[in-house]
Amino acid sequence: MDEFTGWAILEIMGHRRLGGFLSEQAIAGGKMLRIDIPGPNETKTSQFYNIGSVYSVTPCAEEIAKAFALKHQPEPVARWELPQLPNAVIQSADTSFDEDDDVLF
Numbered sequence: 001m002d003e004f005t006g007w008a009i010l011e012i013m014g015h016r017r018l019g020g021f022l023s024e025q026a027i028a029g030g031k032m033l034r035i036d037i038p039g040p041n042e043t044k045t046s047q048f049y050n051i052g053s054v055y056s057v058t059p060c061a062e063e064i065a066k067a068f069a070l071k072h073q074p075e076p077v078a079r080w081e082l083p084q085l086p087n088a089v090i091q092s093a094d095t096s097f098d099e100d101d102d103v104l105f
Contacts (some may be wrong), residue, residue, distance in 0.1 A: 004057070007065035010035050011055040018047070019068030022057065037069050045074055 005023045010033070012018070020037040025048065032048040039045060060068075 006059055007062045009058040009068055012049055013053050014055040017072055019065040038066050
């Protein structure tokens with residue numbers, strides 16, 4: 001059977017829905033499903049999922065997947081999800097990170 005590669009709406013365990021370009025990718029010797037999720041201003045987020053966590057895949061036109069993706073953007077990592085970083089690490093990082101921001105990326 002051929003691998004599916006293309007634009008689709010991906011549902012993960014029936015709880016999370018994402019629009020984007022799907023493909024398979026081998027990671028650590030196993031197959032993972034990769035979704036490249038288009039964002040605003042030509043940005044893109046890539047996420048990988050175990051095939052067993054997929055509830056459904058609905059192939060669709062690129063325009064539909066992109067429109068869906070813009071309304072269902074994945075949340076970035078929030079500061080409360082990470083341990084406190086030492087100030088030396090924050091100051092040496094090559095980012096515009098502000099300690100008062102809620103988001104690291």
